[in-house]
Amino acid sequence: MPELPEVEVVRRGLARWVRGRTITGVDVLDSRSIRRHALGTEDFIGNLVDATVLDVVRRGKFLWMPLAMPDSPDGDPGTNPGDLPKVALMAHLGMSGQLLMQDPDVADEKHLKVRIRLSTVPDMPEQLRFVDQRIFGGLFVTSLVPTVDGGPGGLGETPLPEIAEEASHIARDPLDPYFSFDAFYKKVKSRKTGLKRALLDQSVVSGIGNIYADEALWRARLHYARATDTLRRADAERLVEAAKDVMNAALDAGGTSFDSLYVNVNGDSGYFARSLNAYGRAGELCGRCEEIGLRSIIKREQFMNRSSYTCPVCQPRPRNGRW
DNA sequence: AACGCGACCTGCGAGC
DNA sequence: TGCTCGCAGGTCGCGT
Numbered sequence: 001m002p003e004l005p006e007v008e009v010v011r012r013g014l015a016r017w018v019r020g021r022t023i024t025g026v027d028v029l030d031s032r033s034i035r036r037h038a039l040g041t042e043d044f045i046g047n048l049v050d051a052t053v054l055d056v057v058r059r060g061k062f063l064w065m066p067l068a069m070p071d072s073p074d075g076d077p078g079t080n081p082g083d084l085p086k087v088a089l090m091a092h093l094g095m096s097g098q099l100l101m102q103d104p105d106v107a108d109e110k111h112l113k114v115r116i117r118l119s120t121v122p123d124m125p126e127q128l129r130f131v132d133q134r135i136f137g138g139l140f141v142t143s144l145v146p147t148v149d150g151g152p153g154g155l156g157e158t159p160l161p162e163i164a165e166e167a168s169h170i171a172r173d174p175l176d177p178y179f180s181f182d183a184f185y186k187k188v189k190s191r192k193t194g195l196k197r198a199l200l201d202q203s204v205v206s207g208i209g210n211i212y213a214d215e216a217l218w219r220a221r222l223h224y225a226r227a228t229d230t231l232r233r234a235d236a237e238r239l240v241e242a243a244k245d246v247m248n249a250a251l252d253a254g255g256t257s258f259d260s261l262y263v264n265v266n267g268d269s270g271y272f273a274r275s276l277n278a279y280g281r282a283g284e285l286c287g288r289c290e291e292i293g294l295r296s297i298i299k300r301e302q303f304m305n306r307s308s309y310t311c312p313v314c315q316p317r318p319r320n321g322r323w
Numbered sequence: 324a325a326c327g328c329g330a331c332c333t334g335c336g337a338g339c
Numbered sequence: 340t341g342c343t344c345g346c347a348g349g350t351c352g353c354g355t
Contacts, residue, residue: 002348002349003348003349006348032331032332035331061348061349061350092349092350093348093349094331094332094348094349094350095332095347095348095349095350096332096333096334096347096348096349111333132332133332133333133334134331134332134333134334134347134349135331135332135333136331136332136349136350137349137350191324191325192324192325193324193325193326197325197326200349202349202350209348209349210347210348210349211348212348279348304326304327305327305328305329306346306347306348307346307347
C-alpha cells in the first residue's frame with residue numbers, strides 16, 4: 001500500500017503521539033513481523049522497554065524512531081553516554097503495514113503483529129500497534145550511523161545527522177529538503193537501464209513505488225523504457241518536478257485524515273480513485289489527450305513482473321531507446 | 324553492473 | 340457453493 005506520501009502521513013501522525021514517550025512494554029504476536037531483527041524476540045523487546053522515543057524520521061519508505069536508552073541503575077551511562085541516540089526502532093510498512101495508535105480497550109485487529117505500550121499521557125492513546133496483513137513489512141531495532149553527505153538522516157521534527165543503518169543505502173527522496181537534483185541526474189545518467197527501473201531503484205531516488213513512478217512518467221510524458229543514459233537534463237528535471245507534484249498532491253489529500261485518533265493508513269480512500277491519471281486506468285481515455293481532442297486509451301503492460309500504465313500517444317515507446 | 328526470478332505472505336474478485 | 344487463478348502500493352538475495 002504505502003509509497004512515500006502514505007508513509008509521510010503516518011510519520012506526521014505518529015510524531016505527535018509518540019515523541020517523548022517511554023516504551024513500557026512490547027508484545028510480539030507474530031515473530032515473522034520482526035524477522036529482520038536478527039537477534040530474536042527477547043532481544044527486540046529488551047532493546048525497547050524503558051527506551052524513550054525521541055522522534056519519528058523518514059527517508060523514502062523507511063520510517064524510524066530514534067531512541068534514548070535509560071541510564072543504568074548503577075549510574076553507568078551505558079550504551080548511550082552522549083546526548084545523541086545510537087539506536088532506533090525501524091519500521092517498514094511493506095505492502096500492507098499499518099501503524100495505529102489505539103486505546104487498550106480496542107479489540108486486537110485481525111492482523112495485529114506487534115503491540116507497543118507507551119507511558120501514560122492524558123488524552124493520548126496508550127498503544128502503538130503494528131498491523132500487517134501480508135507481512136512484507138516489519139519492525140526491528142537498528143543502529144544509527146552518520147550520513148554520507150553530512151546532512152540530516154531524513155525528515156523529522158528535530159533532524160539528526162545520523163541515519164538508521166538499514167536505510168543508509170537508499171538515496172534521498174524528492175521531498176527531502178536535502179534532495180539533490182544533480183546527484184539524482186548523475187546517477188540516472190550513469191545507469192544503463194530503462195527509466196522506470198531507475199525510478200523504482202531506491203538507491204537512485206527513494207520513496208517512489210509503482211503508482212507514483214507511473215504517475216510521474218505520465219506527467220512528464222516519458223515512457224518507462226526510455227534509456228537512462230541518454231536522458232536529457234530537461235527531461236529529468238520535468239520528471240523530478242512531476243514526482244514532487246504528484247506526491248505533494250497525494251500528501252495533501254492524505255493529510256486530511258490524520259486528525260483522527262489513529263494514524264490513518266487506510267490507503268485507497270479519496271485520493272487514489274480521483275486523482276490518478278495513469279495508474280490503474282487501463283481502458284480509460286487519457287485525460288490530457290482528450291483535452292486536445294484525441295481519444296487515446298491508457299494501456300496496461302507487464303513490466304518487471306508488475307503492471308505499468310501508459311498513454312500510447314503522449315508517452316510513446318522509444319524506438320532506439322532515445323525517443 | 325544489470326537483470327530476471329523466486330521468496331516472503333494473505334486476501335479479494337473474477338470466472339468456471 | 341466452492342475451487343483455481345491472477346492480482347495487489349515492496350524489498351531482498353541469488354544465479355547468470
